[in-house]
Amino acid sequence: MFSDYREEAKLGSDAVPTLTVIAEHWADKARSFVEQHAPKSAIEVLGGHLMFWEHDEKFNQIVEKFIPA
Structure with a gap:
């Protein structure tokens, strides 16, 4: 709660x-x-708090499209 990981997020998106x-x-x-x-x-926008549950097929399509074959 008191940690700031913004720099790590940037480094992570640069590396992975x-x-x-x-x-x-x-x-x-x-x-x-x-x-x-x-x-x-x-970035993908989908559903609400439990988008992987509420929109499981669409969520899986998004992840499958993102992950290289």
């Missing part, structure tokens, strides 16, 4: 392919935050 899936209700703020702090992260 990163996918960030954000909830629709946070899309505007979260997209801006991710673009600023993990600029090389791929």
Whole structure:
């Protein structure tokens, strides 16, 4: 709660392919935050808190498209 990992997020997105899936209700703020702090992260917007459960087929399609074959 008191840690700031913004620099690590940027370094991580520079070094490792990163996918960030954000909830629709946070899309505007979260997209801006991710673009600023993990600029090389791929971003997808989907559903709400449990998007992997609520939209399992779409979520799996997003992950499968992101992961190289």
